[in-house]
Amino acid sequence: MANFDTRYTLIGRALNLNDQDAWNELHSTYEKFIYFLLRKLSVPENDLDDLAQQALCYLVKNLEKYDQSKGKFRNWLSQIVRTSVLMYHRKNKSNSTKLAGYTISLESEDSSHSDLDVLIHAQWESYISKLALERVRNNFRGVAVEAFEMALNGEPKTAIIEKTGLSEGSVHTLRRRVKRSLMLEIKSIISDLEPS
Amino acid sequence: MADPSISHFDKALIDILHEVSNEDPDSIEDLNPRYRALRGTEERYTNFNRVGQGALKTVYQARDEMANRDIAYAVLNDELNFSYYDNFVYEAWLTASLSHPNIINIYDVGLDQDERPYFTMDLKSNYTYDRFIREVQSHKLIVDSFISICNAIIYAHDKSIIHLDLKPENIQCDVFGEVLICDWGLGRMLTDDTHIPCSDYNLEKKNSTLYGHIQGTPGYMSPEQILANDLYDERSDVFSLGAILYLAMEGRPAFPGDVETILVNTQESTLAPFSKCPASLQLIIKQALATNPDSRYQSVSELRQDLLRYASDHPVAAEKSNLLKTSQLYFKRNATTSAIILFSIIVISIIVLTLSSQLQSKKLEVNQLGDEISSVIHEYETFEAALIDSKQEMAQRLSDLATKKLYESLSLFEFQKSQDAVTPLDNSVILFEKALKLAPDNEHAYHHLVQAKMIQLDFEYIIAHLSHSENDVIKRYIQIAQQFPHYNFSAEHRPTGSQLVAFFNQLDCRTSTELQLAEAVLRYDHASRAQSKEDYTPVALACLTAINQYVDGFAITYNKEMHSIHLQTTNSSHLLSFFSPYRPPFLSFVDPHVQRLYVASSDTVYTSSLNHTRFEEIDLTQSASITCDADQISLPDTKTIRITKNAPQLEVIIRTLSQSNDALQIVIE
Numbered sequence: 021m022a023n024f025d026t027r028y029t030l031i032g033r034a035l036n037l038n039d040q041d042a043w044n045e046l047h048s049t050y051e052k053f054i055y056f057l058l059r060k061l062s063v064p065e066n067d068l069d070d071l072a073q074q075a076l077c078y079l080v081k082n083l084e085k086y087d088q089s090k091g092k093f094r095n096w097l098s099q100i101v102r103t104s105v106l107m108y109h110r111k112n113k114s115n116s117t118k119l120a121g122y123t124i125s126l127e128s129e130d131s132s133h134s135d136l137d138v139l140i141h142a143q144w145e146s147y148i149s150k151l152a153l154e155r156v157r158n159n160f161r162g163v164a165v166e167a168f169e170m171a172l173n174g175e176p177k178t179a180i181i182e183k184t185g186l187s188e189g190s191v192h193t194l195r196r197r198v199k200r201s202l203m204l205e206i207k208s209i210i211s212d213l214e215p216s
Numbered sequence: 217m218a219d220p221s222i223s224h225f226d227k228a229l230i231d232i233l234h235e236v237s238n239e240d241p242d243s244i245e246d247l248n249p250r251y252r253a254l255r256g257t258e259e260r261y262t263n264f265n266r267v268g269q270g271a272l273k274t275v276y277q278a279r280d281e282m283a284n285r286d287i288a289y290a291v292l293n294d295e296l297n298f299s300y301y302d303n304f305v306y307e308a309w310l311t312a313s314l315s316h317p318n319i320i321n322i323y324d325v326g327l328d329q330d331e332r333p334y335f336t337m338d339l340k341s342n343y344t345y346d347r348f349i350r351e352v353q354s355h356k357l358i359v360d361s362f363i364s365i366c367n368a369i370i371y372a373h374d375k376s377i378i379h380l381d382l383k384p385e386n387i388q389c390d391v392f393g394e395v396l397i398c399d400w401g402l403g404r405m406l407t408d409d410t411h412i413p414c415s416d417y418n419l420e421k422k423n424s425t426l427y428g429h430i431q432g433t434p435g436y437m438s439p440e441q442i443l444a445n446d447l448y449d450e451r452s453d454v455f456s457l458g459a460i461l462y463l464a465m466e467g468r469p470a471f472p473g474d475v476e477t478i479l480v481n482t483q484e485s486t487l488a489p490f491s492k493c494p495a496s497l498q499l500i501i502k503q504a505l506a507t508n509p510d511s512r513y514q515s516v517s518e519l520r521q522d523l524l525r526y527a528s529d530h531p532v533a534a535e536k537s538n539l540l541k542t543s544q545l546y547f548k549r550n551a552t553t554s555a556i557i558l559f560s561i562i563v564i565s566i567i568v569l570t571l572s573s574q575l576q577s578k579k580l581e582v583n584q585l586g587d588e589i590s591s592v593i594h595e596y597e598t599f600e601a602a603l604i605d606s607k608q609e610m611a612q613r614l615s616d617l618a619t620k621k622l623y624e625s626l627s628l629f630e631f632q633k634s635q636d637a638v639t640p641l642d643n644s645v646i647l648f649e650k651a652l653k654l655a656p657d658n659e660h661a662y663h664h665l666v667q668a669k670m671i672q673l674d675f676e677y678i679i680a681h682l683s684h685s686e687n688d689v690i691k692r693y694i695q696i697a698q699q700f701p702h703y704n705f706s707a708e709h710r711p712t713g714s715q716l717v718a719f720f721n722q723l724d725c726r727t728s729t730e731l732q733l734a735e736a737v738l739r740y741d742h743a744s745r746a747q748s749k750e751d752y753t754p755v756a757l758a759c760l761t762a763i764n765q766y767v768d769g770f771a772i773t774y775n776k777e778m779h780s781i782h783l784q785t786t787n788s789s790h791l792l793s794f795f796s797p798y799r800p801p802f803l804s805f806v807d808p809h810v811q812r813l814y815v816a817s818s819d820t821v822y823t824s825s826l827n828h829t830r831f832e833e834i835d836l837t838q839s840a841s842i843t844c845d846a847d848q849i850s851l852p853d854t855k856t857i858r859i860t861k862n863a864p865q866l867e868v869i870i871r872t873l874s875q876s877n878d879a880l881q882i883v884i885e
Contacts, residue, residue, distance in 0.1 A: 148233060
């Protein structure tokens with residue numbers, strides 16, 4: 021895989037060059053994800069801000085210490101979220117807690133296989149790909165992205181042709197182009213947000 | 217377990233993410249296929265095909281994989297060792313330093329895996345200039361393309377680079393006459409004498425002892441190259457261009473025959489006889505091919521200039537322009553107009569003569585008479601056309617000389633030699649008048665003449681010879697002149713003091729144009745009265761008052777008995793010469809017998825406003841401050857300067873003033 025120089029990624033600029041703008045952008049992107057995730061976990065609104073700030077703080081502080089050889093960023097990310105939730109609840113005198121039907125405890129060592137981790141994983145990936153899709157949307161005019169989204173929804177080709185008024189060839193070409201653009205965007209966001 | 221709430225949409229989207237990030241390490245390059253190809257390039261140059269070989273280098277057509285295009289790739293011939301490396305790199309760098317649309321481009325210079333130098337350049341087609349000459353019928357196209365060649369060489373010469381091997385084979389061409397000068401292998405920097413070139417020809421003929429040192433191609437190389445005296449310069453390229461032009465015009469070389477014949481004929485400038493080349497071009501070619509470089513065009517620009525004149529049907533410099541030739545060309549340029557005029561004259565003449573002949577007698581045949589007259593008329597027309605051309609030329613020469621005189625005069629005003637400035641100014645007036653008589657529409661001459669006449673105060677002339685001008689300065693001058701329509705002064709005939717003051721009162725010296733004019737007029741007036749014994753002081757002071765009429769509180773009084781002047785002002789900038797702090801300022805027009813100057817200024821007094829004055833004593837105690845605007849001023853007769861002790865920067869002032877005269881005493885009060 022291409023070894024993208026970290027100077028050209030958001031996280032690289034933040035960590036290696038201490039670029040304040042890069043830090044700000046990174047911070048807000050992670051923040052959005054954490055809120056998104058905590059809402060998914062049905063954290064009560066009362067606790068949401070405190071918990072999110074705690075997790076974010078921990079994440080940003082430890083970003084530099086993240087070591088790729090010990091596991092994937094996404095696993096590390098879910099570990100951080102899990103730890104933050106627990107720490108928060110420990111303050112509230114409880115060693116484990118249940119959120120949205122998930123049991124969260126420090127004891128679950130094999131983290132990558134717990135349901136919660138699978139969920140966090142999936143949410144992170146979904147978050148990234150949706151972010152990418154939003155960026156891609158600006159690169160195309162007309163119905164290109166719309167046609168692509170219909171295909172993602174599993175709509176049959178005939179329905180797409182009918183709804184967009186495009187020819188079969190155009191649908192095919194546009195989908196391919198949007199997909200290529202999306203893939204580049206995903207790649208770029210991953211390299212921006214996940215230290216390598 | 218995946219969250220069952222994740223929709224089909226989200227799942228499909230995440231699948232794409234997985235496609236990007238996990239499975240296929242090459243997937244990202246697939247997204248960038250061109251980048252992938254560039255990354256995968258191992259050998260930059262591939263697919264070599266030999267397209268040409270000289271004695272020094274071989275040229276291949278090759279594929280530049282990184283730039284994704286075909287290029288020409290030049291390497292030294294295999295049998296040549298490192299002693300040729302430097303010349304090879306020299307050629308590459310020399311050529312690379314030239315960036316011109318008509319000169320071949322170097323893309324890359326480097327070393328191959330054997331550490332031998334190579335360079336890459338534009339891929340040439342086989343279409344060279346000799347083929348273009350053979351195939352193209354249009355005379356104009358050939359001349360135009362030759363001018364493009366000249367342009368490229370002018371550019372190179374401008375960078376002090378000479379080619380020394382210009383020949384049709386080294387000029388690539390397309391069917392439209394777009395040329396590309398190639399093969400700078402013999403080229404050199406005129407400023408670099410460390411380079412010893414080696415010639416293809418030299419290498420080919422290395423057994424020939426007779427011409428063993430030749431650098432160039434016989435038939436196109438200059439006589440000085442044959443002598444190998446190393447005294448080459450731009451004019452050597454002029455010679456080669458002459459030989460190329462000969463070939464272009466005649467379709468055969470200027471110096472035919474075997475090598476020895478060619479070399480002998482080159483040195484003697486014996487050209488093969490012309491057969492179809494137009495006469496004017498023959499002269500151009502002959503001048504370019506002169507044996508002695510001093511007799512050639514001294515630069516390619518001159519050669520091009522003459523070609524452009526030829527191309528636009530003007531007489532060329534190479535020929536001694538004669539009346540008949542000039543008029544022929546004049547008719548050629550203005551064919552339609554000339555034909556109409558000529559025809560009308562003939563028709564009118566025929567009618568007049570027919571009538572008169574009827575009245576007189578019928579001894580002569582009408583037609584015969586018409587022919588005779590028309591030929592006379594024709595001669596007259598020819599003569600007149602030539603006259604117009606030479607008139608313009610003469611007018612320009614006169615005007616140029618006049619301008620020179622005018623500026624000479626203005627610059628003489630700068631020094632203490634004002635008197636010497638009178639004659640050049642008067643001369644410039646005479647010359648401008650003559651130039652305008654010949655070419656009344658010469659704007660340059662008109663503007664300068666008005667300027668000179670303003671300085672003389674000869675407004676009568678300006679009004680009598682009014683001509684339209686868009687120039688604002690000239691418009692204003694004319695406006696001023698119209699207020700004194702009877703002023704017709706010259707160096708001998710000067711205005712009275714009051715006439716002069718009346719003129720100055722009309723000036724608004726807040727504008728620099730009018731301040732300049734005021735100063736020049738006063739200088740000219742003062743200088744032309746230099747012989748007079750009269751006291752100029754009242755005139756000078758009245759003029760100075762007029763110049764300062766817009767300055768509040770300006771007053772100047774002259775006490776004849778006391779030999780003193782009292783000056784009071786709130787703005788001392790109009791006491792200065794407009795032009796420079798080193799020019800004598802207005803106060804220098806005061807007669808030397810005036811011994812004392814008192815200056816009371818609320819504004820700072822500039823030291824240069826005292827420069828060259830002749831007062832014995834200058835009293836500045838009533839002036840708030842003094843500014844040293846000139847490093848040193850000249851005060852030859854001054855014995856005492858009085859300054860108030862409150863003046864800022866006293867030390868600087870004392871230092872500057874004391875340099876002006878050893879005997880000077882500076883009194884602080």
